Amino acid sequence: MLRLAAGVPRRLIGRGSLPAFANSSALPAGVDSLLASSQHVSAVDEPHRAHQASPEDSAESRPSLTVPAEGVGQPSADGQIQPTPAMHENSQDRDYLLMHPVYTQDYLVTVKPTHKPRETMRDRVGFAAVQVLRWCFDRASGYGPNMSERQWLRRILFLETVAGVPGMVAGMLRHMRSLRSMERDRGWIHTLLEEAENERMHLLTFLQLRHPGIMFRSMVLLGQGGFFNAYMLAYIVWPRACHSFIGYLEEEAVRTYTHALSDIDSGKSAISHWATTPAPDIAVKYWRLEPGSTLRDVVLNVRADEEPQPASNEEGRAVFAPIREAPKPVVGGEVQPTPSTQQDFVNNDYMLMHPVYTQEYLASVKPTHKPRETVRDKVGYAAIQALRWGFDRACGYGPNMSERQWLRRMLFLETVAGVPGMVAGMLRHMRSLRSMRRDHGWIHTLLEEAENERMHLLTFLKLREPGPLFRSTVLLGQGVFFNAYTLAYILWPRCCHAFIGYLEEEAVRTYTHAVEEIDSGTSSISHWATTPAPDIAVSYWRLEPGATLRDVVLNVRADEAAHSFVNHTFAALGKDAENPFSKGSLHVP
Numbered sequence: 285m286l287r288l289a290a291g292v293p294r295r296l297i298g299r300g301s302l303p304a305f306a307n308s309s310a311l312p313a314g315v316d317s318l319l320a321s322s323q324h325v326s327a328v329d330e331p332h333r334a335h336q337a338s339p340e341d342s343a344e345s346r347p348s349l350t351v352p353a354e355g356v357g358q359p360s361a362d363g364q365i366q367p368t369p370a371m372h373e374n375s376q377d378r379d380y381l382l383m384h385p386v387y388t389q390d391y392l393v394t395v396k397p398t399h400k401p402r403e404t405m406r407d408r409v410g411f412a413a414v415q416v417l418r419w420c421f422d423r424a425s426g427y428g429p430n431m432s433e434r435q436w437l438r439r440i441l442f443l444e445t446v447a448g449v450p451g452m453v454a455g456m457l458r459h460m461r462s463l464r465s466m467e468r469d470r471g472w473i474h475t476l477l478e479e480a481e482n483e484r485m486h487l488l489t490f491l492q493l494r495h496p497g498i499m500f501r502s503m504v505l506l507g508q509g510g511f512f513n514a515y516m517l518a519y520i521v522w523p524r525a526c527h528s529f530i531g532y533l534e535e536e537a538v539r540t541y542t543h544a545l546s547d548i549d550s551g552k553s554a555i556s557h558w559a560t561t562p563a564p565d566i567a568v569k570y571w572r573l574e575p576g577s578t579l580r581d582v583v584l585n586v587r588a589d590e591e592p593q594p595a596s597n598e599e600g601r602a603v604f605a606p607i608r609e610a611p612k613p614v615v616g617g618e619v620q621p622t623p624s625t626q627q628d629f630v631n632n633d634y635m636l637m638h639p640v641y642t643q644e645y646l647a648s649v650k651p652t653h654k655p656r657e658t659v660r661d662k663v664g665y666a667a668i669q670a671l672r673w674g675f676d677r678a679c680g681y682g683p684n685m686s687e688r689q690w691l692r693r694m695l696f697l698e699t700v701a702g703v704p705g706m707v708a709g710m711l712r713h714m715r716s717l718r719s720m721r722r723d724h725g726w727i728h729t730l731l732e733e734a735e736n737e738r739m740h741l742l743t744f745l746k747l748r749e750p751g752p753l754f755r756s757t758v759l760l761g762q763g764v765f766f767n768a769y770t771l772a773y774i775l776w777p778r779c780c781h782a783f784i785g786y787l788e789e790e791a792v793r794t795y796t797h798a799v800e801e802i803d804s805g806t807s808s809i810s811h812w813a814t815t816p817a818p819d820i821a822v823s824y825w826r827l828e829p830g831a832t833l834r835d836v837v838l839n840v841r842a843d844e845a846a847h848s849f850v851n852h853t854f855a856a857l858g859k860d861a862e863n864p865f866s867k868g869s870l871h872v873p
Contacts, residue, residue: 382474382477382478382481382482382636382728383474383478384478384481384482384485384570384589385588385589386571386572387571387584387585387588391588392581392584392585392587392588393584395538395584395587395588395591396538396542397535397538397539397542398535398538398591399535400531400532400535404528405525406522406524406525406528407528407532409525409528409529410525410526410527410528410529410530410531410532411528411532413529414529414532414533414535414536417533418536421439421442421443425438425439425442427439427540430553430554431547431553431554432554433554433555434494435554436544436547436554436555437490437493437494438494438496438500439540440486440490440540440544441487441490441491441494441496441500441504441720442500442503442504442507443537443540444483444484444486444487444490444717445487445504445507445508445717445718445720446507446508446511447483447486447533447537448480448483448484448487448713448717449480449508449511449512449515449714449717450479450480450515450519450526450530451476451477451478451479451480451481451482451483452476452477452480452710452713452714453512453515453516453519453710454472454476454519454523454526454527455472455473455474455476455477455480456706456707456710457516457519457520457523458472458473458476459473459702459706459734459735459738460703460706460762460766462738463698463699463702463703463738463741463758463762464699464755464758464759464762465755466695466699466741466745466750466755466758468742473735474636477731480713481713481727482589484713484716484717485566485570486586486589487717487720488566488722489564489566489567489570489582489586491720492564492566492567493564493579496720501718501719501720504717504718504720505718508714508717508718512714534590534591537587537590538587538590538591541583541586541587541590542587544583545580545583545584545587548579548580548583549580555579558578558579558580558583559578559579559580560578561578561579562576562577562578562579563577563578563579563581563582564582567582567585571585573585636728636731636732636735637728637732638732638735638736638739638824638843639842639843639846640825640826641825641838641839641842645842646835646838646839646841646842647838649792649838649841649842649845650792650796651789651792651793651796652789652792652845652848653789654785654786654789654848654852658782659779660776660778660779660782660855661782661786661855663779663782663783664779664780664782664783664784664785664786664855665782665786667783668783668786668787668790671787672790675693675696675697679692679693679696681693681794684807684808685801685807685808686808687808687809688748690798690801690808690809691744691747691748692748692750692754693794694740694744694794694798695741695744695745695748695750695754695758696754696757696758696761697791697794698737698738698740698741698744699741699758699761699762700761700762700765701737701740701787701791702734702737702738702741703734703762703765703766703769704733704734704769704773704780704784705730705731705732705733705734705735705736705737706730706731706734707766707769707770707773708726708730708773708777708780708781709726709727709728709730709731709734711770711773711774711777712726712727712730713727724860724861724862724863725862725863725865726854726863729850729863729865733847733850736843736847737847739820739824740840740843742820743818743820743821743824743836743840746818746820746821747818747833777859778854778855778856778857778859779855781851781852781854781855782851782852782855784847784848784851785847785848785849785851785852785855786848788844788845788847788848788851789848791841791844791847791848792841792844792845792848795837795840795841795844796841798837799834799837799838799841802833802834802837803834809833812832812833812834812837813832813833813834814832815832815833816830816831816832816833817831817832817833817835817836818836821836821839825839827839850865853865
């Protein structure tokens with residue numbers, strides 16, 4: 285998904301031109317020259333999409349903002365909570381962009397420590413593991429009565445650096461499973477990613493109170509490294525026991541925060557002043573706290589987040605995939621960014637933001653190429669050309685392809701294309717946890733790209749059900765590519781983004797070829813011009829009534845052009861640079 289931050293392009297100018305920049309000098313090094321390359325940006329010129337308005341925009345030029353529908357994200361009168369996408373206009377750091385609950389005061393005071401009876405073997409194993417870890421952690425952190433403020437903060441910070449791991453690991457593994465099995469995930473991925481981000485926001489909030497030293501950071505690095513690998517292996521082997529483990533872990537977290545509240549309310553502990561200390565701005569925005577909120581209110585909200593929930597059914601859809609109202613397209617050629625949370629789409633395949641295109645923009649997308657100016661560009665391009673050469677021959681790519689060959693190529697391409705965004709998003713999430721620093725918005729863009737590619741796959745699966753041989757090939761290909769890309773991203777992330785940028789350029793060429801074959805009237809896929817689009821595609825891209833498979837291919841091609849631009853931009857940025865693609869703006873030069 286394409287989203288340029290407020291302060292980058294403010295508004296569009298003529299077709300084929302570059303957007304005006306409000307403050308081009310503020311752009312990270314390399315991005316200005318990238319955007320100036322007309323060879324590249326001509327692929328996606330004048331996208332006819334809405335962008336996030338800035339205070340400098342006049343009332344006449346300001347497009348509609350994508351904000352929660354009235355009542356969404358606000359506490360209800362009866363004490364229930366509403367999910368919220370937390371899309372605050374004044375949130376420039378973009379630390380949180382996934383849905384999360386906002387609580388009422390009446391609800392917050394009802395949260396108490398609870399315990400789920402241990403009824404199954406997985407419950408017993410999970411509970412025993414948590415008790416062993418808690419025993420060790422309590423002694424290492426000096427947990428007990430009369431703790432100092434430093435001890436409290438050290439305990440909370442370490443807890444949250446570890447607690448942010450399971451949701452991301454489980455979400456990543458289920459995403460990969462959905463790709464290689466070529467099946468829907470039924471909403472689990474989004475719930476797990478939302479949990480991971482929620483824990484990371486707890487960490488970023490408490491970091492406003494204390495900056496850890498080198499010794500503590502070393503302990504976090506060691507702890508996360510061991511826990512990440514152990515949990516990933518355990519989740520692959522026995523996922524339901526892992527969910528039980530996290531359920532009991534969160535029970536202990538509720539007990540810890542309840543203890544903290546008791547100390548605050550006692551009036552004589554080291555953290556009693558939290559009852560009057562103002563809440564950090566990041567917490568006020570995230571939980572939408574009332575003016576005058578204190579650290580005590582923050583602890584109440586964190587405890588509510590940690591409250592264990594009933595287990596999801598392994599065979600069914602995720603219990604907590606929220607149903608939310610989606611924003612509607614704007615009249616006049618512009619469209620709203622959308623989380624695609626239409627109430628009638630019960631499988632919750634897609635919950636993250638993605639672009640919705642106009643017909644004029646779709647017709648303007650053409651194959652392009654970014655010049656190879658750096659070593660990373662040359663390495664990434666050479667790797668892509670080698671892979672394309674082998675892939676073309678393996679799938680018989682060329683003129684006069686059969687419909688089966690086209691679908692086989694598209695399906696395999698999308699099973700692989702869904703890997704990089706999730707891998708990069710996961711690695712940056714883990715980096716944010718262990719470095720205890722903000723990510724500046726990269727994680728969400730990468731996760732949105734991964735989901736977008738998975739939706740391409742689920743759409744084309746409506747046209748063909750692959751056989752065992754094809755599935756085996758996908759399993760092998762994903763296994764090799766996942767491990768290779770993970771290692772490469774750890775060592776040289778900017779080269780990996782260049783690699784994906786050139787990969788998406790080739791995808792645009794492939795889908796342009798497909799459109800030409802459809803329009804020829806004589807190819808094996810010419811009937812796609814009249815074949816109705818699958819329901820999942822109509823819902824995802826908000827296609828007009830009567831949309832066809834040709835419209836689907838046009839939208840997929842536009843998505844790939846967007847991914848190419850995003851990754852070429854990321855390749856020009858340092859790993860600590862702010863993401864120039866902000867949520868709510870689907871603007872591509």
